[in-house]
Amino acid sequence: MTRWIAALLAGICLMECGGSPPPLVAARRRQAAALQVTPPLQLARETFPWSGSGPHRNLFAFPDPPKAKPRIVEMVALQPQPVIVAQQPSTPAPAPFPYRYIGSFGPRNAPLAAFARDGEVINVRVGERIDDRCTLRRLDASGADVVCDR
Numbered sequence: 001m002t003r004w005i006a007a008l009l010a011g012i013c014l015m016e017c018g019g020s021p022p023p024l025v026a027a028r029r030r031q032a033a034a035l036q037v038t039p040p041l042q043l044a045r046e047t048f049p050w051s052g053s054g055p056h057r058n059l060f061a062f063p064d065p066p067k068a069k070p071r072i073v074e075m076v077a078l079q080p081q082p083v084i085v086a087q088q089p090s091t092p093a094p095a096p097f098p099y100r101y102i103g104s105f106g107p108r109n110a111p112l113a114a115f116a117r118d119g120e121v122i123n124v125r126v127g128e129r130i131d132d133r134c135t136l137r138r139l140d141a142s143g144a145d146v147v148c149d150r
């Protein structure tokens with residue numbers, strides 16, 4: 001540590017007395033002189049029409065949109081095409097089932113369904129015909145399925 005202090009004092013004495021500075025100090029001075037000689041870097045500043053007349057850009061000023069040139073388009077009138085509708089062969093709607101389901105009764109292995117029409121009540125088992133044009137296909141707790149011939 002004493003050597004360091006001695007070297008420091010010797011460097012100060014040499015600088016004050018007009019002697020040559022130590023090599024490290026001389027190198028630092030040369031670097032500082034080189035930095036002072038180099039001109040500062042100048043950046044080219046672009047100017048935009050919306051940037052305003054100052055160094056600060058106005059963020060709320062926008063350029064005018066380019067003017068649209070009118071285009072002339074020739075319009076061709078389209079004639080409507082006739083629509084041809086094919087006639088579907090009309091099939092007569094099946095007549096509604098004339099009976100109303102009242103309920104079911106009887107044993108589980110051979111239940112009977114009860115239907116009523118104009119005060120008349122008929123009882124039918126699964127597979128039997130009703131009025132010679134409808135057949136009872138299914139009978140369970142949710143209801144009865146009847147299929148009619150056309």
